[in-house]
Amino acid sequence: MKGSDHLTYATQKIGREKVFRDPVHNYIRVDYQVILDLIDTPEFQRLRRIKQLGTTNSTFQGAEHSRFTHSLGVYEITRQICDQFQLNYPSQVAGDGLWDDQERLVALCAALLHDIGHGAYSHTFEHIFETDHEAITREIITSDSTHVNQILQRVAPDFPQKVASVIDHTYPNPQVVQMISSQIDADRMDYLLRDAYNTGTKYGEFDLTRVLRVMRPYQGGIAFLANGMHAVEDYIVSRFQMYQQVYFHPVSRGMEVVLQRLLQRAKMLYEQPEHAQNLAPQLLIPFFKKQFTLDDYLKLDDGVLNTYFIYWLDYPDQILNDLANRFLSRRPFKSVRFTTETERYLPKLQTLTEQAGYDATYYTAVNNSFDLPYDAYDPSSKTPKTQIEIMQSDGTLEELSSLSPLVAAISGKFSGDERFYFPKEMLANSDIELFQPIYQEFKRYINNGSLQKPTTD
Template sequence: MTYAPQKLTREKVFRDPVHNYIRVDYQVILDLIDTPEFQRLRRIKQLGTTSSVFQGAEHSRFTHSLGVYEITRQICDQFQINYPTKQPGDGLWNDNERLVALCAALLHDIGHGAYSHTFEHIFDTDHESITRQIIMTPETKVNQILSQVAPDFPAKVASVIDHTYPNPQVVQMISSQIDADRMDYLLRDAYNTGTKYGEFDLTRVLRVMRPYANGIAFLANGMHAVEDYIVSRFQMYQQVYFHPVSRGMEVVLQKLLQRAKFLYEQPDHHQSLAPQLLIPFFEHDFTLRDYLKLDDGVLNTYFIYWLDYPDTVLNDLADRFLSRRPLKSVKFNPSTEDCLPEMRALTEQAGYNATYYTAVNNSFDLPYDAYDPSAKSPKTQIEIIQSDGQLNELSSISNLVAAISGKFSGDERFYFPKEMSDTANLEVFAPIYQQFNSYINNGAIQAHPHNQ
């Protein structure tokens, strides 16, 4: 079915530091941007605790979502100009798919919550499921606007995000190993963190994209731009997303919410100090309305209240998070992890509750994964199309990508209070601190040099 939504009489633009102008020419897109559900994304940081390390990383999921929309719009334009369909089944671009692609791109992250990944871990929420609920629930403004396009249009948009939409070209625009989502967050995160690792030639990558029957491929003469993108993604994960100090702040946040939930579950908890907007999550009985009330600012406000809460663990963790005092970390591996129980025990002896002041954090990424149909979640491979129409999977013709294909990168870290490695404490708990630091200083476990 072809949808003919209202076009704006004059193009609307949003100024953007990454894309210069984000162009909107459909009323439905402008209306979706103005919904309370989408505006909520202004109040949720794209990179969570990363701003504690890279101070410029204050950008929001709102700006990222607009960026994904803009890249998708550019892909649609490029496909329509260079590869428009001539007859049904020719594998070229049918511009009737444009609107569903644009709406899915704009809304792909709308279900993210406050400090989303940490919050999900503690309260067992799922931002992808919430995204579908926002799109499909008749009470939301998003659903009401999408339904004005056609009664089945919300389901079509949701199916793109669920990867069940029948046109693989549209799905791969939004979700694949090289998609509008990843391309925007690499460039946007690199810009806002002040790093160069995530930079790649977006213009060239978009120029060499082309549709084919089973999805999207890339022209062989643009393979080096695709390689550059893969390496940029690899570098951003190692240098920014997996930064040990940012992860140390995530651990503090996780333990803070964990402690708050534990205290609420105690029969003698202070009802007057209970965080009312979090109670539905403490009780595992929340609605979509409850979820949409939360953002980073709401949680930060509760953290400020908890500075005066009559529980030393809760108020100390709140202070550590608000005052940027991350837990310190050491790297370990299977041959050294038998040291961890003793390090936890020593932390307890020094007066810290090991449940809340120690943690193991694993951060691994797969920079590129060639398609494996037997895998639990097989990845859509990157196809390079030759001049004769032959398709080659990227790592089969790129030595650079082959070198990192299928290889996980990252590390495992043990987190503990920074005070445990502070030499000033040796006079207070000399045997405990000396023994604890012996595990670090003898080289069995590797401390990170930039944990301050």
Template sequence: MSYATARLPREKVFRDPVHNYIYVQHQVILDLINTREFQRLRRIKQLGTASLIFHGAEHSRFTHSLGVYEVTRQICDNFQRNYPMEIPGDGGWDDRYRLTALCAALLHDIGHGPYSHTFEHIFHTDHEAITAEILTSPTTEVNQVLRRVSPTFPEEVASVIQKTHPNPQVVQMISSQIDADRMDYLLRDAYFTGTEYGTFDITRILRVMRPYKDGIAFAMNGMHAVEDYIISRFQMYQQVYFHPVSRSMEVILDHLLARANELYQNGNEDESFVPHLLLPFFNHKFDLKDYLNLDDGVLTTYFIHWRDSDDEILADLAHRFLDRKPLKSAIFSEETQDLIPHLRELIASAGFNIDYYTATDNSYDLPYDDAYDPRVTHPLTQIELQEPDGSLRELSTVSDLVNAIRGKFSGDQRFFFPKEMLSPDSHDPELFQPIYDEFKQYIQNNQLIQPKETDHHDH
């Protein structure tokens, strides 16, 4: 028996709050889980700063990656049992691709860095490109495991994540508008944040999935389960992923790393400041080993040191992040964005460095995109519903509910500023009171909208 087909003598299971059990049947999957690079994902939170708002959201990219693997395993089982390929090109499932799909599902997030999206923005890294490098670099344990399957297997698995694999069914399992990745993170994030509106009937969706020549479709009688998934995703983006306080903490994190980078570039030689594991990124000369040395805990340790820095801005931003002191925000639009320069002037007059204490941020999501555009580098496929005669219909042409939201972006633009501008507390209230009063009046008179703080997580 080859390593590629080697099954464990007895399947291993991981207890999981979302899927109950995660079943590991292949030796290669167990070996990948035990690699250094995959174990590192235990130390990176799935939701980053959102855990500062939803206190239960302490789950990691490790748990999510196992979940995506499990959903993919169930899809493969369903396809092989009910829709196996009988002759090449008939649109059925070719089970020779099972291990490729399972490994791609397990490893799809292995290139994420600490506080991933903020880190990427500051240091211009690309987690998908780094994922491919981890898979294909002979220096990694992951690559060594994959090469035991075949010399070309690392590149094959990487091609699924890069969306260049020739089998569209395998690609769409991992990356499409309704895939194993999204299904797991929606259910997992809903569970750990305690937000019931993120749930949907995954059992039904997996039941109505089926392969066809150009990818994956869903039985017409499963349309309502797919609708439920689309609406759940929409709700999660509005209530969790775009939460204004989470975005505020991301702004602070972004500015904290930017300040540290600026101090280093300006020659700060204070030994208590120097973040040795970040220096390759400050110098724009990092390699894969440098990247894999980082996780959330490494950054948090540096933030603890920086809280006592001689640089007032660095110390204050570290305090705000570690001790959860978010910025306030106001929604603005194209009609009101011209008001922001004056607000910044008032904030500067109150003694704040506007480069580090103000920001604009827009968060938008497209709940469902029916405008498939093959000219895009990696277009997301439409969701296809399959009639009993085998013909396909795009989801929004059948579902009035999805048609109502198709192609419509949801989200907002926010201007972030220090909370002290609204409630000065210890920030010299007497000296700057006229400025604070003008700031508040300016926001109210010009109808900039501040979020209402009604829910238990809207601190």
């Protein structure tokens, strides 16, 4: 493609804007041809077949939304930010720290493609097969074998690398990077609102319109006007509540544990010669062998894995077919919280599980989920976070938690817990007389050592 053709494609708008109806943003507007072309690629359409929240629909039945709908939502919020910046803070002189609208297209493409590397049952699959969705996102964008890359190259030969650099935080314009990845970015804002809507909860709701209105560019990135600080506070609290009530829900995690153990068992069986031919997970074999290609990866989605799980219901290995049944029939492992004071009981509980006839390797697990609701910038940290800056009327910047007692109260404090997972049947099996008194003692220790009342959900 000639240079003039690249320029034409980069600025080419659709004759009449394309809109997607959306339950969160009402309309998602697309007016650039390159964005529409990216949406139509096989790599992006694959995201329709990957749930945004993995196993969370086992707890919140409405959580059926996909990575596709989320990615469109992140694009739409980024588009609105660009519009707001161009309207109110357009650059007048190079280097003035205001918004250069020539950055719009790279920001929109990065927003749309930021999750394109997510795989089937995203994080669980990643843990078992040691894949990296961020690295695969960059590969999809920069590999000339993909439709996505071929479209991006029509903008400019170096455009795919620019988009990838936004996602890996090396792009030179911090405003663009922070739109897509910071402590208050288009990604987080969309998933909070979208996940709250689809789970039927209210915890993730906040005033998106107000937050976007008080955003402004400056030399070091993006700040928020002081008169909008309470809207930003509301966002931080909403995120905190969503992690506590939805993302860290013990039942959803119990289903993740079953899925994790199921894939582990399948991987172990494939490594045994007597099972290798009969297990028949053809699309998983490259991952069992740790010799997968990008093409292998893109063939997988949630439906592919579910099909294998259905096939394994009739497989002669008792552990594999039982775990497949538990996952497909929504029979999550139960759990109990533990602390540093009570974790010494875990080996005993595992032994009791073994005595009841369960292989502890596949029927018990320790699962922890922790998150920082807000983390003030610490340059000594291995992964320092971009702090939220509040811009005063005189143009000075102050970090959010220094102004907000509410944010300060949760800033830098990990939220979450550690849980021991086990088969539900362990609570009802009266043949194991030793289990109940030890389990009760375990609960007493947790009551004494935790601020939150324990649950076995």
